[in-house]
Amino acid sequence: MQITSTNLTRAAGLAAVASGLLFTAVQVKHPEITLDFITTTQWKVRQGMKVAMATLALVGIAGMYLRQVRQIGILGLVGYLLFSLGYLAMLCVETIALVVTPMIASTSPEYVGGIVAVATNASSDADLGLFTALNMCVAGGYIVGGLVFGIALYRAGILARWAGALLAVAAVATLGPLFVTMVNQRLFAVPNGIAMIGLGWSLWREQRSTAADVLPSSARAQLDPSGAR
Structure with a gap:
């Protein structure tokens, strides 16, 4: 396969689709995060x-x-960098x-317990150390x-x-568990997964259509009598 900007962009679209599918699938029947669960094979698979x-x-x-660097402007650049x-x-x-x-769950249960608390929005x-700041970067970049x-x-x-609209709404919906505690917080991740699937599929189809439009015009240029002269 020839490496072109169109093919690379289509591959990026498929990557976004796969990301959205994984993000949605990993939420299904996700067990409660505990010290015991962290040492299981299922934890490693899900992670x-x-x-x-x-x-x-x-x-x-x-x-x-x-794909849309010119149309998306400064707002898009800021959003892209933060996201x-x-x-x-x-x-x-x-x-x-x-x-x-x-590896450290048994030797440093207090530290791992703190990580579990962060993951479950509990106090600890x-x-x-710097893991707290790193987790804040996740929240800030992902939401904003x-x-x-x-x-x-x-x-x-x-x-x-x-x-695109769903992605914006899904980002804000991530804050939902802070206000609606009785609902499974993992449900709030599903809209983001769907948005990524939609955007990735749209990117793939858009690039596929562009490639299909370019090919016939190239073929016509080769068959054009004036071109032969």
Whole structure:
């Protein structure tokens, strides 16, 4: 396969779709996070899915931005940088949860317990060092960046506008568990997954249509008698 900007952008669209699917799937029947659960195989599988999700999201978001860099303007640039920062910090957090926490759960239960408290929005007196700041980057980048980037995508009108609007709404909905405690907080992650699927699919289809439009014109140029002369 020839490496072109169109093919790379289409690949970014598929990456966004895969990210959204993983983000949605990992929420299904997710057990309560406890010290015991962190040492299980299921924890490692789910965390591996989250690491892959964050990685694919970074690729997909970059493709969305580069496809409409002129139309999306300064607002889009700010949203892209913040949203990417959120997913990059999320990648770091999920990698730590996958690689580090299972290994130290028995030797440093207080520290791991503090991480569990952060993940479940509970209070803890554990000193987590810079992990707290890293987690704040996740929250700030994901929520503020998702809101701004979603609005910018909607205004640009290149990709599916409903998906851009849903991304903005999903970012704000992340705050839902702080106010609606009786609802499973993982339900609030589903809209973001759907938005990523919609945006990624829209990006893939848009680039596919562009490639289909270019090919016939090239073929016509070759067959044009004036071109032969």
